Amino acid sequence: AKDPVRVLVTGAAGQIGYALVPMIARGVMLGADQPVILHMLDIPPAAEALNGVKMELVDAAFPLLKGVVATTDAVEACTGVNVAVMVGGFPRKEGMERKDVMSKNVSIYKSQASALEKYAAPNCKVLVVANPANTNALILKEFAPSIPEKNITCLTRLDHNRALGQISERLSVQVSDVKNVIIWGNHSSSQYPDVNHATVKTPAGDKPVRELVADDAWLNSEFIATVQQRGAAIIKARKLSSALSAASSACDHIRDWVLGTPEGTFVSMGVYSDGSYNVPAGLIYSFPVTCKNGEWSIVQGLPIDEFSRKKLDLTAEELSEEKALAYSCLT
Numbered sequence: 001a002k003d004p005v006r007v008l009v010t011g012a013a014g015q016i017g018y019a020l021v022p023m024i025a026r027g028v029m030l031g032a033d034q035p036v037i038l039h040m041l042d043i044p045p046a047a048e049a050l051n052g053v054k055m056e057l058v059d060a061a062f063p064l065l066k067g068v069v070a071t072t073d074a075v076e077a078c079t080g081v082n083v084a085v086m087v088g089g090f091p092r093k094e095g096m097e098r099k100d101v102m103s104k105n106v107s108i109y110k111s112q113a114s115a116l117e118k119y120a121a122p123n124c125k126v127l128v129v130a131n132p133a134n135t136n137a138l139i140l141k142e143f144a145p146s147i148p149e150k151n152i153t154c155l156t157r158l159d160h161n162r163a164l165g166q167i168s169e170r171l172s173v174q175v176s177d178v179k180n181v182i183i184w185g186n187h188s189s190s191q192y193p194d195v196n197h198a199t200v201k202t203p204a205g206d207k208p209v210r211e212l213v214a215d216d217a218w219l220n221s222e223f224i225a226t227v228q229q230r231g232a233a234i235i236k237a238r239k240l241s242s243a244l245s246a247a248s249s250a251c252d253h254i255r256d257w258v259l260g261t262p263e264g265t266f267v268s269m270g271v272y273s274d275g276s277y278n279v280p281a282g283l284i285y286s287f288p289v290t291c292k293n294g295e296w297s298i299v300q301g302l303p304i305d306e307f308s309r310k311k312l313d314l315t316a317e318e319l320s321e322e323k324a325l326a327y328s329c330l331t
């Protein structure tokens with residue numbers, strides 16, 4: 001039998017946490033044959049709720065779940081973890097300035113970076129979900145210099161999956177037959193959902209999404225806006241933000257990273273830019289990636305048309321501004 005993998009979930013008493021921890025305990029994230037030990041961190045006001053989640057995990061009697069650590073101590077939470085899913089953060093509240101929210105998250109991610117750097121297992125893989133996800137991941141990277149930069153990522157897989165879902169609905173095809181959409185840039189409404197390389201599996205082979213949809217006007221405006229605004233649409237409908245889809249996408253992100261992407265398929269991940277596609281180096285930016293042997297690599301050489309180029313640049317500009325704002329919070 002395999003040794004258990006220790007998976008940290010921060011913000012585990014929150015709504016994504018509540019959807020995510022049972023998925024991890026069921027093997028959705030790391031595989032049906034991979035035992036796990038869950039480490040759950042939250043803040044003292046949520047300690048009692050966190051303990052309630054722990055009680056439910058015990059009650060669910062998950063065969064793969066070999067232990068649960070529920071704590072408000074970041075050191076205890078980070079000790080020995082192989083995977084860290086960072087869902088905890090400070091939400092933007094009515095009337096708060098952007099800078100104030102940034103400043104709260106910068107201080108959270110700075111201190112949790114240090115705890116991970118000192119106490120996590122070597123080669124720990126980190127996924128930041130909490131917003132502003134790309135910039136929180138960047139701060140985490142800056143303050144955990146001994147964690148390889150390739151190990152620090154942020155979640156744009158939910159946006160990627162939303163794009164797959166929209167194409168599947170539009171064409172009335174199975175979502176599992178749609179692949180290779182791309183989310184470029186920031187996990188914010190400036191992201192660029194790109195279908196130029198996406199295909200649908202048909203009896204006659206893979207066909208380009210553009211050819212099958214045959215409506216560039218829809219693809220270039222409504223489709224993009226729907227994906228960009230989907231989070232807001234969920235809040236409007238549910239009076240709560242996306243949780244089950246975020247949790248499921250976080251599992252997809254880690255599973256593909258650890259176990260690999262299928263041949264010929266790429267997925268979107270927020271990763272440390274090396275300057276590919278002329279995206280400024282030093283940002284955490286969402287790119288198309290493939291994964292193999294526990295490592296991602298950016299898909300190279302995709303042609304970028306003028307329409308796309310503008311959109312890639314716009315979301316990069318927003319990330320550069322966020323980075324500057326985050327750094328201004330450090331001083």
Ligand code: NAX
Pocket residue numbers: 010011012013014015016017041042043046087088089090091108128129130131132133155156158159187231241242243246
């Ligand atoms: P909730 O407010 O339900 O849960 C957040 C939890 O984090 C709370 O239990 C809170 O006590 C805890 N927390 C706060 N500060 C903490 C700290 N310093 N250490 C540990 N825990 C701390 O929010 P939820 O709906 O679960 O969303 C969590 C985060 O995910 C938010 O930042 C949200 O904006 C972000 N999202 C990101 C998405 C993505 O695709 N990247 C999509 C979904 C979601 O909107």
